[in-house]
Amino acid sequence: MPPPFATPRARALGFGMKKARLARNLKVRELGRLTDLLPQNISNWENGRRVPKIEELAMILGALRVGPAERARLFNLARYANDPNWLHQAVLDGPTMLTTYVSYEQAAAGMAGWSPALVPGMLQTPAYTRAIFAGTAHPRSHVENVVMVRLARREMLIGRNPLPCRLLVGEAALHQNIGGPAVMAEQLRYLCSRMQLRNVSVRIVPDGIGYHPGHYGPFIIFDYADLPPIVYLEHYRSNGYLYDDPNVADYRKAIETLSSLALSHQDSAQLIEAVIAELAA
Template sequence: MATRVATPRSRALGFGIRTARKARDLGVRELARLVDVTPQELSHWESGTRVPRIDQVGLLLGALRVEPVERKRLLELAEYAREPNWLERTVPGISPRLSAFIEYERTASAIFAWEPLLIPGLLQTPDYVRTILAAAGRPREEEQLRVKVRLLRQEVLTGRDPSPYTVFLAETALRQRRGGPEVMAPQLRHIVEVAQRRNVTLRVLPDNEEFHPGLNGSFVIFDFADLPPIVFLEQYRGSAYLYDEEQVADYRAAQRVMAMLALSEQDSCALVREVIADLEA
């Protein structure tokens, strides 16, 4: 039996179908009966492990009375759902790209993140988020929306069934004085506090002359209980998802190399506290 693989677009398509179904308060069996498919097939579509034909997507959207704008988006996803990697421009507000990323965070069985320059989104305080957005020249209304979304995303670490989260930070990210001590000191205290949670592992890579693959840029690895892992790469004006087995293996290997160079959890928190003390001196 072939391995079931959900590409970024197929998973986003499935999420959109499931969201529309729930908005109409329909069960899987009920919707499957309306479009003349088996419940198992519809479940595969919603998980992204199989991709419906364009005409099948049209039937689904018609049965669910999906609005024109969302209908167009889902049909476009269906057309290119089998493409392995997803590269899209960043757009204001909660874009389809961000929606897909949030869905990956929400459904992941474990998350690994490496960040060489910034504090990762799941650890950011509101003031830190505002500082970054202000520097990027974001409109005030967009800033407020993104702060709200960022805080909602962090519930994956603090909810009833929190995701295991391993984060590697470069010492450089800790010592950046973004927003000044009044922003960075509370931000770093928040990191130490979150690191005490049983589901969170924080390790710092100290600044030195050691070369490691993480110097090439940040990345996130999402693991799932019943699907292959996906790697997320963020760039200035877009992002990319990788699910090819060999590519994912390369990023796993990079994670192992950095793990050998990173400080222990205890020493990492001690270093963060030292940076806080320097900021407040």
């Protein structure tokens, strides 16, 4: 049986290799000449289609003068790159995991997600994001980095090739007192503005409708033009990436179930506007 193709760790390894190469302002062919490795192999490793041998990875990281901590991280990814799923114990918005997540997002051809209690990160205002972190131990510099990353992620929704984005949001997210009424009102107004984009679908799943698969927590399905889809799971102190077909199929069913329970686009917008009016009263 052939090894899994473009697994979550294989792609994360490729993201790291490409980032290291770009940090040295090298093209793939130039790196190939430096290491005596085929450029086509390097390209396949960087996009996660193949996994380099440890000695090949060592040659690349040595040529790129990658530091010890990042070398250790990439070697660990390579050792377990054929595992189909990936549960990572880490600070959710730590620099490494945040960069990895954004890399998955940037490479995607489309995404569908469920957010039961918070406005999705890509659609958050700076004040809302800062309010989320207000009760944490994260230093201010880290919080501001997260804010800047989330602002940059907005650009994927506009421009020449905007990312198709289908988001289902729990009604509870509209009523959280995050940052106070003014911050919540600003956030919901921005959410309404993003709902006007042709490539963005935001629909609200109402409270009080009984059991549904969304009760187990938030998730995102990333689809790619020429690679298998990946499901991203977000937990308080960890996150995970699922790759194998049965898991992906189950999460697609969950998205369809939540879609069947969600309000229409128009009714969702009206509900959000009503909550904004309540906050202003």
